[in-house]
Amino acid sequence: MSPKKDQPKELPKTYDPAAYEGAVYAAWEKSGAFKPVSDTKPKLRKERKAYTIILPPPNVTGVLHVGHSLMITLEDALVRYHRMKGFDTLWLPGTDHAAIATEIKVEQALREEGKDKRELGKAAFVRRAKQWAKDHKHIIEDQTRAMGASVDWSRNAFTMDKAREQSVQEAFKRLYKQDLIYRGSYMVNWCPHDRTVLSEEQVVHKEQEGVLYYLKYGPFTLATTRPETKVGDTGVAVHPKDKRYAKWVGQTIDVEMINGTHQIKVVADEAVDPEFGTGAVKVTPFHDPNDYEIGLRHQLDQLEVIGEDGRMTEAAGKRLAGLDRFEARKKTVDWLKQKKLLVKEEVIKHSVGRCERCDAVIEPRVSTQWFVRMTKIAKTALAFVDDGRLKFAPARFEKTYRMWLEQLHDWCISRQIWFGHPLPAYVNGKGETSLTAKPGFKKSPDTLDTWFSSALWPFSTMGWPKQTADFKHFFPNDVLETGYDIILSWVVRMCLMTAALEVKNPATGRVDPPFHTVYLNGIVRDGRGRKFSKSLGNGVDPLEMIGKYGTDALRFTLATSNAPGADVNFDEQRVVKSRNFANKIWNISRFVINAVEGEAGLDDLQAETLTTFDRGILYKLYRLNQEVERSFHDPAAYDKPGIEPRPAEVRRPRTYDLAHAGNALYQFVWSDFADWYLEAAKVQLRNAETARNTGIILKHVLETALHLLHPLMPFVTEVIWRDGLGRKDPLITGAWPAVHEDLDQPEDGERFDRIREVIETIRRIRAEHKTPAASFVQAYIVTDEPAWIVEAGDVINKLARLSMLRVGQHPPRGDVASAAVGDATVVVPLAGLASDTAAGHLQREIEAKRMEIERLKGRLANKEYVENAPEHVVAETKAKLAEAEAALAKLEAS
RNA sequence: GGGCAAUUAGCUCAGUCGGCUAGAGCGCCGCGUUCACAUCGCGGAGGUCGCUGGUUCAAGUCCAGCAUUGCCCACCA
Numbered sequence: 001m002s003p004k005k006d007q008p009k010e011l012p013k014t015y016d017p018a019a020y021e022g023a024v025y026a027a028w029e030k031s032g033a034f035k036p037v038s039d040t041k042p043k044l045r046k047e048r049k050a051y052t053i054i055l056p057p058p059n060v061t062g063v064l065h066v067g068h069s070l071m072i073t074l075e076d077a078l079v080r081y082h083r084m085k086g087f088d089t090l091w092l093p094g095t096d097h098a099a100i101a102t103e104i105k106v107e108q109a110l111r112e113e114g115k116d117k118r119e120l121g122k123a124a125f126v127r128r129a130k131q132w133a134k135d136h137k138h139i140i141e142d143q144t145r146a147m148g149a150s151v152d153w154s155r156n157a158f159t160m161d162k163a164r165e166q167s168v169q170e171a172f173k174r175l176y177k178q179d180l181i182y183r184g185s186y187m188v189n190w191c192p193h194d195r196t197v198l199s200e201e202q203v204v205h206k207e208q209e210g211v212l213y214y215l216k217y218g219p220f221t222l223a224t225t226r227p228e229t230k231v232g233d234t235g236v237a238v239h240p241k242d243k244r245y246a247k248w249v250g251q252t253i254d255v256e257m258i259n260g261t262h263q264i265k266v267v268a269d270e271a272v273d274p275e276f277g278t279g280a281v282k283v284t285p286f287h288d289p290n291d292y293e294i295g296l297r298h299q300l301d302q303l304e305v306i307g308e309d310g311r312m313t314e315a316a317g318k319r320l321a322g323l324d325r326f327e328a329r330k331k332t333v334d335w336l337k338q339k340k341l342l343v344k345e346e347v348i349k350h351s352v353g354r355c356e357r358c359d360a361v362i363e364p365r366v367s368t369q370w371f372v373r374m375t376k377i378a379k380t381a382l383a384f385v386d387d388g389r390l391k392f393a394p395a396r397f398e399k400t401y402r403m404w405l406e407q408l409h410d411w412c413i414s415r416q417i418w419f420g421h422p423l424p425a426y427v428n429g430k431g432e433t434s435l436t437a438k439p440g441f442k443k444s445p446d447t448l449d450t451w452f453s454s455a456l457w458p459f460s461t462m463g464w465p466k467q468t469a470d471f472k473h474f475f476p477n478d479v480l481e482t483g484y485d486i487i488l489s490w491v492v493r494m495c496l497m498t499a500a501l502e503v504k505n506p507a508t509g510r511v512d513p514p515f516h517t518v519y520l521n522g523i524v525r526d527g528r529g530r531k532f533s534k535s536l537g538n539g540v541d542p543l544e545m546i547g548k549y550g551t552d553a554l555r556f557t558l559a560t561s562n563a564p565g566a567d568v569n570f571d572e573q574r575v576v577k578s579r580n581f582a583n584k585i586w587n588i589s590r591f592v593i594n595a596v597e598g599e600a601g602l603d604d605l606q607a608e609t610l611t612t613f614d615r616g617i618l619y620k621l622y623r624l625n626q627e628v629e630r631s632f633h634d635p636a637a638y639d640k641p642g643i644e645p646r647p648a649e650v651r652r653p654r655t656y657d658l659a660h661a662g663n664a665l666y667q668f669v670w671s672d673f674a675d676w677y678l679e680a681a682k683v684q685l686r687n688a689e690t691a692r693n694t695g696i697i698l699k700h701v702l703e704t705a706l707h708l709l710h711p712l713m714p715f716v717t718e719v720i721w722r723d724g725l726g727r728k729d730p731l732i733t734g735a736w737p738a739v740h741e742d743l744d745q746p747e748d749g750e751r752f753d754r755i756r757e758v759i760e761t762i763r764r765i766r767a768e769h770k771t772p773a774a775s776f777v778q779a780y781i782v783t784d785e786p787a788w789i790v791e792a793g794d795v796i797n798k799l800a801r802l803s804m805l806r807v808g809q810h811p812p813r814g815d816v817a818s819a820a821v822g823d824a825t826v827v828v829p830l831a832g833l834a835s836d837t838a839a840g841h842l843q844r845e846i847e848a849k850r851m852e853i854e855r856l857k858g859r860l861a862n863k864e865y866v867e868n869a870p871e872h873v874v875a876e877t878k879a880k881l882a883e884a885e886a887a888l889a890k891l892e893a894s
Numbered sequence: 895g896g897g898c899a900a901u902u903a904g905c906u907c908a909g910u911c912g913g914c915u916a917g918a919g920c921g922c923c924g925c926g927u928u929c930a931c932a933u934c935g936c937g938g939a940g941g942u943c944g945c946u947g948g949u950u951c952a953a954g955u956c957c958a959g960c961a962u963u964g965c966c967c968a969c970c971a
Contacts, residue, residue: 014933205968212971224971237971273970281971290969350970396898403897403967485966523965549933562907566899567964571906573920580933591930654910663908663918678930760937767937773927801927852915859914864951873913873952880914 008593008726015586017550020719025145028718033732034150036090038473044088045473051087051637052477053079054461055144055151056490057159057454059098060133061105064143066524066532066558066570067483069542072147073555073712074521075481077658079150080711081632084736090474091150092461094157095137099420099450100194100202100357106132106419122418122445129419133160143543148551148714150732155470157461159453160421167460168421168453171501173435175372176425180500181413183425183433185368187292188412189353192310192325193360196416197369199449200409201489203353203362210350214278214343215336218253218264220245221343223277225350226284227336228328231257231316232305233264235283237294240268242279258335259317267298286366302366310363325363368431370414370423370446372500378405380499380511381492390495390513391636393656394565397484397520404488411493413449420447455493458514459503472506477515478637484520484565491518516636519656522567524558540570552713553579559712560662564655581666582716585709588674589720592702595685596695602740605693612788613680613795614690614697615745616752617672621701622743624668628708629736630654631661662712669705676756677701680795687794704737754822755792761826762800765817769830776803780811782890783824811893819845820887849888856881 028034038045053075058068075091083089106129107117117125137158144151157164175181188197210225220236236253238245248266255264271294272281285295286302295302305316312320312328319335320328336342353362382405384390385398392398414423426434426441434441453460458480462471480491497503498514505512524540525531532539545554556578561568633653654660677698684694703725706717710731721731762779771777779802781789786807789796793805811818811827818827859865859877866874 011930013931222971226971271969276970283971288969288971290971293969399898400966407967488966560907569906571920574906576933577919580931583933584931587931587934589930594930657910659908660910667918674930675935682928763936764938767925770925773925773936775927798928848915856914859951862951866951868951869913876914 009723011586011590011593011720011724013587013590015550015583015716015719017552017582017715018547021146021148021546021551021715024715024718024722025148028150028730028732029153031730031733033730034091034152035154036088036152036474037733038088039154045469048086048088049637050474050478051079051082051089052474053091053479053481054458054477055091055093055149056480056482056486057094057096057157057457058140058144059101060095060137060140060158061098061101062140064140064147064542066540066542068140068143069147069554070521070524070558070568071481071483072144072149073558074519074656074658075479076147076149076555076714077559077711078479078481078632078656080714080732081736082637083150083732084707084710084734086735087637088473090152090155090470092155092157092474093141093144093149093151093153094159094457094461095140096450096454097133097158097160097420099415099417099447100196102129102133103417103419104194104357117418125418130160133158146543146546146551148555150714155461159450159457163463164453164456164460165421167456167464168448169424170465171452171456171497172424172448174501176433176435178500180373180377181370182373183368183370183414183427183431185366186371187289187364188367188369190308190363190365190367191355191358191360192306192308192363193358194355194417195308197367197412197414198355198362199412199451201451202356204356205351205353207349207351209347210352212277212346212348213333213336214346216341216343217280217282218255219248220280221278222280222282223346224282225348226288226329227332228312228320228325229284229287229305230282230332231259231262231312231320232284232287232303233257233262233282234285234303235265235267235291235295235298235300236280237267237269237272237283237298238280239272239274240270242268242272242274245280256339256341257317258319258332265298265300267294267300269294269297287364289364292364292366304365306363306365308365310360369412370425370444371410371412374408374410374496377496377500378408381405381495384495384499384513389516391517393517393519397487397518397565400484400487401492401518404492411449413452414444414446415449416445417447420450421453422446423448451489451493454490455497456501458494458498464503467506475503475514476505476512479517479519479634480515481519481521483523485523487518487520517634517655520565522562522565524568524570526570540572545572545575549575549579550582550715552582552716555714556581556662556712559658560666561659563659564657581670582713584670584674585705585713585716586720588669588678589702589706589724591678592698593724595681596699598695600692600696602696602700605696609689610693611680611684611690612748612751612755612792613677613684614693615743615748617677617697617701618740618743619745619748620668620672620752621704622739623749624664625704625708625737625739627664628661631657631664632711658712665705665709665712669709673701673705676752679799680792683795683798706731707734707737710734751788754824755789755796757821758789758824758826759796759800761819761821762796762802762828765819765826765828766801769817769828773801776801778802778804778829779806780827780829781805781807781824782809782811782827783807784809784886789824811890818891820849820884820891823883823886825887825890846888846891849884849891853881853884853888856884 032040056071079089079091110117189203191198212223212225213227214221214223249268252263252265254261271290283291283294283300285291285300286304287306303315305313306325307313310325312323314321320331355362385401423444423446425444426437427444428440458477459475462468462475464471494514499511502511504510542554553575557574561574631654634655635653681694681698684690706721710717718731721727758781766777783789790807797805812829815830816827817830818825856877
């Protein structure tokens with residue numbers, strides 16, 4: 001604890017997040033709290049272990065959505081925790097240039113001005129796009145601030161800034177030299193709207209209804225969903241074992257098309273399913289991935305009939321040329337009908353690939369593009385998980401990672417859009433490539449897939465290929481936290497690039513994974529488990545939530561809404577609950593601050609006069625500390641020397657279960673501390689003998705709880721710390737509270753709970769007998785072990801609203817209500833109360849006890865149970881039985 | 895077609911080496927008493943833990959099968 005203090009301020013009655021959050025964030029940032037401590041104290045670089053997280057860079061085009069909020073919440077909690085634990089902590093922010101998304105936005109802006117990007121020209125367009133990105137990136141950055149993210153803005157990166165440009169160029173060149181990048185003509189996914197090739201991952205397959213047309217096709221009848229491609233057919237394929245068509249195989253047949261009669265070769269190929277349709281399939285090698293393969297195997301011609309713009313080419317013939325592919329389909333069908341070549345139409349469901357950005361139907365086509373060879377480097381990436389250097393949380397996602405690496409196809413990295421990293425290579429007329437300008441070679445007009453730069457992010461942000469001080473200290477990163485929906489497009493590729501570029505871990509000198517753990521969060525859905533969508537109108541704006549309830553409330557809600565890796569059902573009611581929780585913390589603090597004076601600490605406690613409540617709450621606080629640490633604990637982060645984990649943490653970590661931590665905190669703060677200890681403290685503070693201890697404990701528990709809460713609820717805890725308690729050193733850089741092992745006394749907790757049960761029991765009896773809230777009743781507690789209950793007498797009197805309490809062996813006779821609490825019995829005389837149910841009540845209590853005794857006796861009578869169950873379980877059962885029998889005896893006596 | 899999840903109170907979810915009477919919040923019903931908080935306090939009702947078998951002294955928890963829902967992967971025209 002720091003001795004430095006400002007004058008505490010009087011806290012208002014209700015916590016108003018909006019009144020503090022902006023200023024608190026600004027103060028944190030200004031103080032340098034977000035930066036690694038070693039930035040100002042370079043000596044610490046050697047002494048302290050680094051803890052590094054890179055923020056998955058949001059698109060510059062984006063605005064904050066709840067998915068971002070979840071990500072920021074989890075990462076910030078981890079970062080704040082490790083900062084408080086004494087790691088040299090770096091959380092590095094950045095944004096992604098999102099090539100296609102940005103290009104689309106800028107095109108839109110141009111269109112609104114009545115301009116077209118092609119008439120503007122490439123150079124001007126790129127300038128404009130860069131400016132647009134620059135103008136917009138602050139939006140998502142400001143929103144990241146609003147979430148309270150303790151990122152180091154001084155290291156803010158952008159996938160297209162100078163340093164990252166160097167990383168990208170260098171990466172391309174190295175891969176090219178190692179023959180891991182090549183250029184070639186293959187079947188690719190083409191978006192006719194954006195006029196660029198896309199990678200497999202940028203194509204979204206959607207199930208939709210379509211028509212399967214059965215056509216007369218020379219001597220065959222065959223089925224197709226894409227009749228417009230007929231003019232591009234150069235073959236018909238059948239299965240080699242299909243007897244129906246055997247006689248045609250190898251022949252060339254005449255087929256009537258809309259643009260004349262074509263000679264079509266009939267081939268036999270295993271790829272044809274004789275069961276589907278008619279068992280014969282038309283082959284369009286230029287425009288279908290399967291047909292492309294069949295065409296290669298049988299040397300069929302490739303005929304381009306649909307152009308890059310999605311319109312039919314000259315080769316499609318006069319009647320179709322220039323038409324959009326879907327118009328061409330209609331026209332072809334009309335023509336087929338007219339010629340009586342259409343046998344039937346069947347409505348089917350089939351999957352159609354669409355562009356993930358613009359939703360246009362993908363047109364597969366043959367095209368010359370650049371690719372990264374994946375198979376070789378995949379082995380290294382698989383080794384990362386094989387030998388346990390890379391772990392997934394939850395572990396099941398490791399399977400997804402493996403699955404993808406085991407069935408890998410080469411990655412198409414060239415794009416025909418204008419905005420992006422220029423592809424740093426030259427090509428000549430013969431298709432030869434070069435990294436440098438040579439006579440006859442021209443600079444490639446292509447740009448690189450956005451994900452190419454993202455794949456370098458864990459080390460490009462650290463200055464790679466330069467061996468900067470940051471690289472040496474902060475690489476590899478610790479945790480990569482992100483949504484499970486981008487394992488493939490991003491996580492896998494970062495690992496592949498680390499392997500391909502042989503980015504060495506400075507600490508081990510070998511190629512290690514770029515992070516030791518991948519922590520995956522789920523997708524945020526609405527309260528009923530549906531995905532957010534514009535058409536449902538169920539979207540949630542995190543900024544609106546922040547405005548209404550405060551950032552801490554949103555964060556606490558997101559952190560506690562689900563188990564790790566599971567989807568989050570977002571329910572605004574829970575944000576209300578979290579807001580109320582923040583307010584509860586606020587008011588607890590107001591009470592403690594007003595009630596307690598002085599700076600005495602735990603060392604000043606007088607052990608002899610500690611009450612059951614005092615010991616109990618300290619024990620529960622100790623357990624809470626353990627529980628929260630266990631939830632945050634990541635064994636891998638401790639791998640390097642410097643910070644020793646506590647033994648208990650390591651025993652059974654619940655890696656990254658922040659929901660568990662949040663629930664434990666909520667339970668402790670609201671129930672144990674506010675509802676019980678605080679109420680007991682109100683009594684103890686009036687007693688000269690217990691007042692001093694109580695004050696010390698109130699303050700100690702509050703201050704400790706503020707620390708433990710801080711990673712999840714940074715704002716309210718900091719405000720209380722600063723304004724309420726008047727602390728000068730901010731909480732954000734405070735040290736994680738120590739635990740006092742000597743407080744680990746479970747019986748203290750049990751006694752606390754036992755007294756709680758006594759009070760609850762009396763209250764229940766009061767309620768059952770309709771005792772007016774304001775009235776007082778008397779109570780007897782029949783017990784063999786009265787000392788610590790007697791000591792709590794004043795508290796019981798107040799909380800159960802008693803006019804008299806007796807503890808001892810002799811309960812009153814007659815008209816009473818009795819209930820068992822452990823082996824004790826609580827007896828409340830009913831004289832003067834609405835007591836019609838007294839006898840029934842006692843009877844029910846006795847009956848319940850008897851049932852319990854029966855059950856326990858039955859279990860102990862079971863030989864196999866006694867022999868097989870572990871000793872402590874059996875002993876526990878025996879103790880329970882003894883307790884129940886004692887309780888029954890007392891009930892029957894009353 | 896292959897794989898992965900989920901299924902516990904009206905709703906949203908906890909329940910981590912199998913072991914007392916399965917918990918929380920919200921919602922619902924009843925009552926509100928002293929100066930932290932009505933964004934509050936106290937009490938209560940509410941569950942055949944999806945179904946069927948199996949393992950075990952003991953199953954919400956482990957195993958098998960089934961059902962329903964969701965997600966991912968896969969070239970079926």
